[in-house]
Amino acid sequence: MKVFLTGATGYIGSAVTERLRAAGHEVSALARSDASAGKLAATGIRAVRGDFSDPRSITAAAREADGVISLATTYDPSIDGPAVDTILDALSGSNKPFIYTSGIWSHGDTGGKVVDETSPPNPAQIVSWRQAVEDRVLQAAGRGIRSVVIRPAIVYGRGGGIPAGFVESAQKEGAARYVGTGENRWPFVHVDDLAELYLLALEKAPPGTLLLGVSGPSFRVAEVAAAASRGVGTGGKTTAWPLEQARGQLGPSADAMVLDQQASGKKAETLLGWRPSRPNVLEDLEHGSYVPEERSIRR
Numbered sequence: 001m002k003v004f005l006t007g008a009t010g011y012i013g014s015a016v017t018e019r020l021r022a023a024g025h026e027v028s029a030l031a032r033s034d035a036s037a038g039k040l041a042a043t044g045i046r047a048v049r050g051d052f053s054d055p056r057s058i059t060a061a062a063r064e065a066d067g068v069i070s071l072a073t074t075y076d077p078s079i080d081g082p083a084v085d086t087i088l089d090a091l092s093g094s095n096k097p098f099i100y101t102s103g104i105w106s107h108g109d110t111g112g113k114v115v116d117e118t119s120p121p122n123p124a125q126i127v128s129w130r131q132a133v134e135d136r137v138l139q140a141a142g143r144g145i146r147s148v149v150i151r152p153a154i155v156y157g158r159g160g161g162i163p164a165g166f167v168e169s170a171q172k173e174g175a176a177r178y179v180g181t182g183e184n185r186w187p188f189v190h191v192d193d194l195a196e197l198y199l200l201a202l203e204k205a206p207p208g209t210l211l212l213g214v215s216g217p218s219f220r221v222a223e224v225a226a227a228a229s230r231g232v233g234t235g236g237k238t239t240a241w242p243l244e245q246a247r248g249q250l251g252p253s254a255d256a257m258v259l260d261q262q263a264s265g266k267k268a269e270t271l272l273g274w275r276p277s278r279p280n281v282l283e284d285l286e287h288g289s290y291v292p293e294e295r296s297i298r299r
Contacts, residue, residue: 004061005029006052007071009036011160012191017045019195028061053079055086062090067097067202077129084133093144097202100137102130102151104187104263105256114262117210124259126252141208148205152194152213153187153263156281159289163281166228167290175237176229179246180258182222187263189215190278200272214265215276227285232292
């Protein structure tokens with residue numbers, strides 16, 4: 001397929017484009033700057049100059065592609081919503097696949113229950129606007145689009161994502177810092193396992209499919225922070241950042257950090273044959289991609 005992506009140079013996007021190309025797909029991607037265009041070209045991806053905030057710059061590339069994956073987000077509904085609507089209009093009646101990237105925060109606090117695709121959304125404030133976009137994407141199945149929504153869990157791997165913040169604080173402060181009590185749980189997915197899910201969804205998912213990108217069990221945040229601390233050599237030391245203080249610096253995202261969530265990715269495994277295989281987040285933080293090179297060599 002000729003696949004057009006937004007957000008291709010980001011953390012998830014880089015892994016997805018790599019997996020698509022390995023599978024033989026031809027990839028083009030939106031590039032907002034010369035630097036982004038150069039980065040894409042260096043990895044064999046055709047750059048399409050434009051901006052997510054300018055829907056007109058997306059239309060032609062979306063229409064010409066055999067499939068579209070949207071990974072970009074500005075967390076601004078006045079930008080994200082129109083951009084997605086533009087892609088849907090460009091693909092209407094084509095039966096081509098379109099994957100929209102949402103996130104696990106759409107489920108909010110799960111109250112000790114394990115949620116799946118049948119669970120009603122209860123989005124955190126920072127992503128409350130996203131539900132309307134999800135709904136339009138899923139309803140686009142009725143417009144002749146093979147539309148898919150993926151809600152990734154907390155993404156880790158390749159030394160990046162939210163867990164990298166624990167590593168950074170441990171290195172700078174001697175203890176990995178987390179928001180709140182640390183007793184809340186997060187569901188996770190390795191970025192390379194997630195990239196495999198995008199490939200499978202692009203190739204095989206039926207129209208109007210919602211998928212949770214979740215691998216394995218949830219882990220308590222304090223436990224994850226401690227693994228990060230051990231990985232960088234600070235002995236598992238952690239420190240709690242009171243929520244009220246964190247809100248002053250992080251805004252609404254602080255409340256998302258204290259969500260207690262458990263979720264299942266079984267639908268993707270059953271429907272698409274997805275088989276997550278990477279080490280879990282604790283193993284990766286303590287022994288894998290987050291371990292500083294000099295410490296890894298000493299081991």
